[in-house]
Amino acid sequence: MELVNLTEEEQLFLNETAKFVENELRPHALEWEQQGRTPRKVWERCGELGYLGIKYPEDVGGQGSDYMYAFIWAQEMGKCGTLGCAMGLTVQSDMATPALARHGSAFLKREYLIPAIQGKKICSIAVTEPGCGSDVASLKTTAVKKGGDYIINGRKTFITNGMQADFVTLLARTSDEPGHSSFSLFVVPTDTPGFSRGRDLDKTCFPSSDTAELFLDDVKISADHLIGKVGEGFVYQMQQFQFERLIGVGISLGCLQRAYALTKQYIQERNVFGQQISKFQVTQHKMAQMLSEITMLECMSYQCARKVDEGKDITKAVSMLKLMSAQILQRVLEECVQLFGGYGLMTEYEVSRYFRDAKLWGIGAGTNEVMKEIIAKKEGLS
Numbered sequence: 001m002e003l004v005n006l007t008e009e010e011q012l013f014l015n016e017t018a019k020f021v022e023n024e025l026r027p028h029a030l031e032w033e034q035q036g037r038t039p040r041k042v043w044e045r046c047g048e049l050g051y052l053g054i055k056y057p058e059d060v061g062g063q064g065s066d067y068m069y070a071f072i073w074a075q076e077m078g079k080c081g082t083l084g085c086a087m088g089l090t091v092q093s094d095m096a097t098p099a100l101a102r103h104g105s106a107f108l109k110r111e112y113l114i115p116a117i118q119g120k121k122i123c124s125i126a127v128t129e130p131g132c133g134s135d136v137a138s139l140k141t142t143a144v145k146k147g148g149d150y151i152i153n154g155r156k157t158f159i160t161n162g163m164q165a166d167f168v169t170l171l172a173r174t175s176d177e178p179g180h181s182s183f184s185l186f187v188v189p190t191d192t193p194g195f196s197r198g199r200d201l202d203k204t205c206f207p208s209s210d211t212a213e214l215f216l217d218d219v220k221i222s223a224d225h226l227i228g229k230v231g232e233g234f235v236y237q238m239q240q241f242q243f244e245r246l247i248g249v250g251i252s253l254g255c256l257q258r259a260y261a262l263t264k265q266y267i268q269e270r271n272v273f274g275q276q277i278s279k280f281q282v283t284q285h286k287m288a289q290m291l292s293e294i295t296m297l298e299c300m301s302y303q304c305a306r307k308v309d310e311g312k313d314i315t316k317a318v319s320m321l322k323l324m325s326a327q328i329l330q331r332v333l334e335e336c337v338q339l340f341g342g343y344g345l346m347t348e349y350e351v352s353r354y355f356r357d358a359k360l361w362g363i364g365a366g367t368n369e370v371m372k373e374i375i376a377k378k379e380g381l382s
């Protein structure tokens, strides 16, 4: 942390958030994992504390703070002992709502954004479909204008918070024309007739987060549920992805810091062959390597988070960060588990849960390969 300069206020916010995570989230990690979801009351509590609208303006109930505070929140959430909880809540604050906050009408803000910021409504972002993940432009869900309504038909899958959501922000095709202007982003309340949920998907990771299949059969919503302009949904979603990825980097960074600290403590307590594990040179080298990678990630992440407030296009940097954080997360967590020996594979040990969850970050929110595609394109190579 010595290389990252936080203001006094940012440091205070970090300390408060850390205390919240330590006292109100981490003690419940295993219980929520067993329940297969983070309870609704956690959304309400985070809403009360202002965490779900850190960067949103005060007129919609947000804190009106710099983006850096949202990043710090994500980082501390990465230490909550169960990354599904961190993901579920940040989906609400930073993945499903940025376009709604930026382009949504007064009606949409009043009915959906404000209750989401208050933690009174839970929301999801619904982009992925059974036949389309990385190639977002191949999605098949349609929204057809009929008078003053849109009729939506399609399937979505892998939707975080989908089992509990009161509304989803959903990307659908509003034209058959090729190109990126054929998509629009909508708010779809989950109690609309024709909207139904399939399985609560059984995952190998993130057990404290529910992941749903969603079915839309002639779902009729009034046209005022369109976010912003028709045909702009793809662009809005690509912008929204930048927040999603940077917040995911924050969670990964926090998780790495916590896993490193736990491992450092463990290797100094555990004795093998008459000495602490930390006394072996091979262990020291492993720790040095891990700390170096985490520190590099920390510096670049904070640099990027500051750039958001400057309004710069940081797509390339965020893609590089997303890629590197996913790789470092997996590598470091594997080393941590190795140093814990058998205990590293016991669910009651936090590092085992982080290790189990680490793989998702190279897949969700755009895979490692997709990040490389973006970086190469921005480099003018393709």
Ligand SMILES: Cc1cc2nc3c(=O)[nH]c(=O)nc-3n(C[C@H](O)[C@H](O)[C@H](O)COP(=O)(O)OP(=O)(O)OC[C@H]3O[C@@H](n4cnc5c(N)ncnc54)[C@H](O)[C@@H]3O)c2cc1C
Pocket (backbone or CB within 6 Å): 091, 124, 125, 126, 127, 128, 131, 132, 133, 134, 135, 157, 158, 159, 160, 161, 203, 206, 211, 360, 363, 364, 365, 366, 367, 368, 369, 370, 373
């Ligand atoms: C737990 C979980 C939660 C999720 N939550 C959400 C959510 O809330 N909302 C939502 O909309 N989605 C969500 N997703 C979906 C996630 O974003 C997708 O899984 C991801 O984008 C990858 O899509 P896919 O699974 O269809 O894989 P595919 O796109 O089928 O990719 C399969 C493989 O092909 C590779 N590949 C793809 N394109 C290229 C290329 N150009 N060059 C080389 N290789 C390539 C990929 O990197 C990958 O290795 C979630 C997924 C999971 C697992």
